Amino acid sequence: MKISLRAGERVYINGAVLRVDRKVSLELVNDVMFLLEGQIMQAPDATTALRQLYFMVQLMLMNPTDIRDALALYAQHHSALVAVCESREMLTGLAAVDEMVGATRYYEALKRIRALFPVEQAILAGAAAPFEAA
Template sequence: MKISLRAGERIYVNGAVLRVDRKVSLELVNDVMFLLEGQVMQASDATTALRQLYFIVQLMLMNPTDIGNASALYGQHHAALLAVCESREMVDGLAAVDELVGATRYFEALKRIRALFPVEQAILARATTESPIKAA
């Protein structure tokens, strides 16, 4: 797999953070787990349950040598999400994510979670309009 990076851009490869000082192309010739800087979610951006799940899986991908705590947190968070989900699309998506995480295919799990962001937004928007705050 060939990846092109701009000057100053970072890539996270198997737990290592690489920053390039000029435009460069990298060729990954074996199976590695990586994230481009634009795919990395900051903790402050994990503002919804699904975004928090993304952040947890991201931790699993970025730090593969210390996966125990993140894996336990993932299990708890995933189960809590499933317990409150009523949307078939969300339940099916979370099942697919769980299969991918179980197979240590974290990058694909992150892609699947990102695809569910619009579904979550629609659910949250619907919940806001269905239960408006009553004025005192």
């Protein structure tokens, strides 16, 4: 896999943080877990249940040598989310995410969670609609 980075950009590879001082292309020749700086969610941005789930999986990817606490928190949060969710699309997505996390495919799980952000937003907008009309 080949990734291109701009000057000053960071990439997180197997728990290591690399920052480049100029435009560069990296070729990852073996199977590694990585996350580009633009894909990193900051804690204050984890404002919804799904964004919090993303943040937890992100922690597992960024620090693969110590995932115990993040995994336990993820399992609790995922179960609670599944218990209250009524959307078939969301439930299908959450099941896929759980399967990926169980297989330590964190990057793919993050991609799947990001794909669910619009679904969550629509659910939240629909839930807020009756209150807005009042």
